Amino acid sequence: MRARRGDRKAFEQVLRPLIQPAYQLALAMLRERGAAEDAVQEMALKAWCHRDRIRPELGTIRPWLFAIVANECRMARRQRWWSVLRRRDAPAQDRPEVDPDASFDMRRAIDRLPYRDRLLLHLYFVLDLPAEEVAAVLGIGLGAVKSRLHRATLRLRSRLTMEVTP
Amino acid sequence: MNEDRLAPGIRDAFQSRHMPSPGLEDRVIMAMLWDRKPRARRLLRLTGGASAVLALGAVVLFATTYGAAADTAGRAEPITQSEAIADAMKQLPNGGTGYRVLEAQLEPSSKHFEFVGPNGMELGEDQVQECLVIPPIPRLPLFTVCRYYPVWVVAFSSPTCNADVAINAYTGRFAGGGSGSGTASFEQCQLVPESPTITWFQPTWA
Numbered sequence: 001m002r003a004r005r006g007d008r009k010a011f012e013q014v015l016r017p018l019i020q021p022a023y024q025l026a027l028a029m030l031r032e033r034g035a036a037e038d039a040v041q042e043m044a045l046k047a048w049c050h051r052d053r054i055r056p057e058l059g060t061i062r063p064w065l066f067a068i069v070a071n072e073c074r075m076a077r078r079q080r081w082w083s084v085l086r087r088r089d090a091p092a093q094d095r096p097e098v099d100p101d102a103s104f105d106m107r108r109a110i111d112r113l114p115y116r117d118r119l120l121l122h123l124y125f126v127l128d129l130p131a132e133e134v135a136a137v138l139g140i141g142l143g144a145v146k147s148r149l150h151r152a153t154l155r156l157r158s159r160l161t162m163e164v165t166p
Numbered sequence: 167m168n169e170d171r172l173a174p175g176i177r178d179a180f181q182s183r184h185m186p187s188p189g190l191e192d193r194v195i196m197a198m199l200w201d202r203k204p205r206a207r208r209l210l211r212l213t214g215g216a217s218a219v220l221a222l223g224a225v226v227l228f229a230t231t232y233g234a235a236a237d238t239a240g241r242a243e244p245i246t247q248s249e250a251i252a253d254a255m256k257q258l259p260n261g262g263t264g265y266r267v268l269e270a271q272l273e274p275s276s277k278h279f280e281f282v283g284p285n286g287m288e289l290g291e292d293q294v295q296e297c298l299v300i301p302p303i304p305r306l307p308l309f310t311v312c313r314y315y316p317v318w319v320v321a322f323s324s325p326t327c328n329a330d331v332a333i334n335a336y337t338g339r340f341a342g343g344g345s346g347s348g349t350a351s352f353e354q355c356q357l358v359p360e361s362p363t364i365t366w367f368q369p370t371w372a
Contacts, residue, residue, distance in 0.1 A: 110180070
């Protein structure tokens with residue numbers, strides 16, 4: 001409530017723990033560290049500018065902040081220099097991977113999913129958001145989240161099958 | 167693969183690309199403009215509404231032009247690989263001096279160019295569209311007419327930088343690109359900025 005009224009310290013207190021998860025989401029969507037950091041900075045600025053939209057009765061501003069960062073990523077991807085072609089750095093050698101081949105196939109399969117599916121999967125499986133919060137981030141109903149999740153995992157499965165079938 | 171196995175796989179796939187950003191919290195908080203007042207929603211809505219009306223009017227006004235241009239594009243023959251490489255090289259620093267071509271590929275449907283470079287670096291291309299944009303009206307998702315078009319994608323490498331450039335396969339026009347390197351700075355590897363000439367058909371990502 002204090003954050004909504006413009007209390008800087010209170011706002012910082014709710015914002016700070018959400019910055020790294022927001023960055024994780026932005027990085028997964030944009031795949032470039034600088035751009036992901038910019039998206040998070042924009043998220044913080046916009047949230048502060050629109051702090052009158054904070055709804056204390058919800059108990060968390062997480063879905064609202066993630067919705068802002070997801071929108072920032074969507075806009076960043078529309079920009080010309082972004083998106084048309086993306087370069088991904090070679091994976092770091094010291095990163096632990098259980099099964100590099102399986103991980104590579106999964107990455108490729110995820111890359112081929114539409115943006116909204118990747119966003120949904122990241123929110124649900126990586127950030128572990130409950131379906132209700134995913135719905136709030138995406139601005140859709142709970143039923144729609146479940147059906148989209150089902151369709152996205154089906155698409156992913158079929159792409160994985162295609163990857164392993166010669 | 168069942169749901170239980172899929173979930174960790176998805177998590178691992180996303181996390182394998184994670185790059186930590188230590189101290190981001192402090193940097194974000196430090197860069198905050200705390201003296202900003204909450205924005206007036208009403209004014210934003212009015213501005214957005216006015217832009218939408220203007221964009222709609224512009225699209226209707228120029229629909230004939232667009233149709234004619236699309237017709238022309240539909241009948242055109244794609245440019246050759248060497249022409250595409252020459253056009254792509256113009257987008258590199260110093261006209262591409264020091265760069266060699268790793269691969270050139272015509273993408274008829276403009277989707278899913280994928281290539282793994284000699285150093286394990288993955289290059290990828292998403293769906294390239296071009297959209298009718300009439301300056302100064304911004305591109306609005308609901309009102310802007312877009313279409314796919316074929317691209318030539320050319321991957322380049324130099325001792326310090328790598329780059330990939332997409333070229334409209336009908337017009338030879340620059341359709342976007344990316345560059346980077348593990349050794350040189352981002353500025354050193356940046357592509358040559360586009361010329362400031364106004365083009366109505368702007369490439370974009372779908």
